[in-house]
Amino acid sequence: MRFVIIGAGAVGGVVAGRLAGSGADVVLVARGAHLEAIRRDGLLLREADGDTRHRLPAYPAPAEVGWRPGDVAVLAVKSNDTQAVLEQLPRDVPVVCLQNGVANERAALRLFPDVYGICVMLPSAHLEPGVVVAQCAPVPGILDIGRVPGGVDDTAREIAAHLVKAGFVAEARPDIMRRKYTKLLMNLGNAVEALCGRVDGIDEVAALLGAEGETVLRAAGIAYATAEEDRQRRGEILQLVPVAGQMRGGGSTWQSLARRTGAVEADYLNGEIVLLGRLHGVPTPANETARRLVVDAARSGTAPGALSPSQLRAAIDDVR
Template identity: 35%
Template sequence: MRIAIVGAGAIGGYLGVRLALAGAEVTLIARGAHLEAIRRDGLALEYADGRREVARPALATADMAAAGPQDAVVVAVKAQSLPAIVTPMRALYGPDTSVIFAQNGIPWWYFMRHGGAYEGRRIAAVDPGGHIAEAVEIARVIGCVVYPAATIERPGVIRHIEGNRFTLGEPDGSRSERALALSALFTAAGLKAPARPDIRSEIWIKLWGNLSINPISALTRATVDVIIADVGARALAAAMMAEAQQVAEALGIRFPLSIERRLKMAEDIGAHRTSMLQDVEAGKPTEVDALVGAVAELGRLVGVPTPHIDAVYAATKLLDRVTSGM
């Protein structure tokens, strides 16, 4: 299978190495010093136990037109970067190309092929102006919930922290041949990649922790273990999660675990610096709109008050503007 990874950073790079070593024809879309290191030395993946693997992709480039049409495209850039790349990404599409959005937060396609009362509704927080929906046909889209934690250790080197699960799912809930084929490919690469009929429920389970812990970490500079251990911060996270649960349940989502269980899952990660904290420290824009702003928008849509989410969103959005210069 010809598969392009758009955004061969921490998560995209991890996935790209695993797929390339499993025999897929992988193209990595990257830029800058990271791209030059990949071209020179391949892309290295370092594990917590000291193991190291190196993969040489079929192609590493910043030019999507040079890659040409693919069987599948994995979009691993953060949600805030998506509007700028969806038009150039069209160079990667053939008639049957699938596009897997491996991103955190509420996805731009959430209400597309939804079948509910809000079918086709655009979520302004993640697709302002509808530019993404115009550039990507919904028929191409496969949802993906990303669980691994990884960082770019240095150009050309990805450090894997924990996790290997990439849950896949069609927006319409079908168990399509293409989703099953991708699941098999990911599984052959040593990943857990079930194809689920209700990808939106799994999106909310992952988002449940991210929408609270990530912005709290950005505002306080605290790692996950410190947030969970602090009485006040833990209570704030739980309050935000309770509001999000009410929003999700108003949209038909049911949670199979408690808030305390979800917090325990976060606690088990340990002294991890969230991706949002890493972005703030690097002076980069964060995923605050996809993780927090979109949930506040959905709360207004279904008539569920979200005062804790709104307050943390306002503070984090300001922090985002100050630190990234936007």
């Protein structure tokens, strides 16, 4: 099995480095300055116990990989880039969605028979070209996997075994999308953190978005794991630690604003709740407002933390 990891950013890069360090065959697809740095210097993985550099084949597009039997396409791009990636893949390759949100698997199933979802619990960072940071130790993350729409097969078990060998906690689970909907509810707060920064008061605003999301999922008849199930799965596994003397700055959306990428995936996180709300007649003012504001912030190059929690709450109240 060869892992073709498409999107070597925070999550994809940490998984790639860990897999390569455990002896797995890994190929990267990246772009821009990040691709140039990887090709020149290798992928630098920073962890609490030191740095490792992995010199891996890296390409600018999936079409240039040179696909062969046994390859697995691991999508680690933001959801807004998924469709463009899928259109470049061989139609017989297994597709693994190492991504937040729940829309990626649906998009892949339109084109591919063998689709797998991973519930990503992997605090990580990518803020400079060629460098990714694993922010938990001694276990870097929890990466449960399953077939979509449900079930477990030999491919899922083999991928889980590779992830375990690479140091992750991972299990093949038949109800992976149920787990991913729970992670979606958690990721609704990404927009709040990015807009307001990591300050007092963001938890209360994020809770509004989460409660709205739960109401929508219940109206849509979509199953998700309970908060207690999620707590039991996480346990004490994920322990944030300083890396190179620094603690975690923020999540994926925060990092997108910090890096001035021009885009965030809020349309596929908060926007998923907005979509389901419209389909099932449930108002979603909190998620729609957060989605709109963080997308506008990304497009305008606004840095994280430009709004206070009270300002964001007022903007939500204005549209209720």
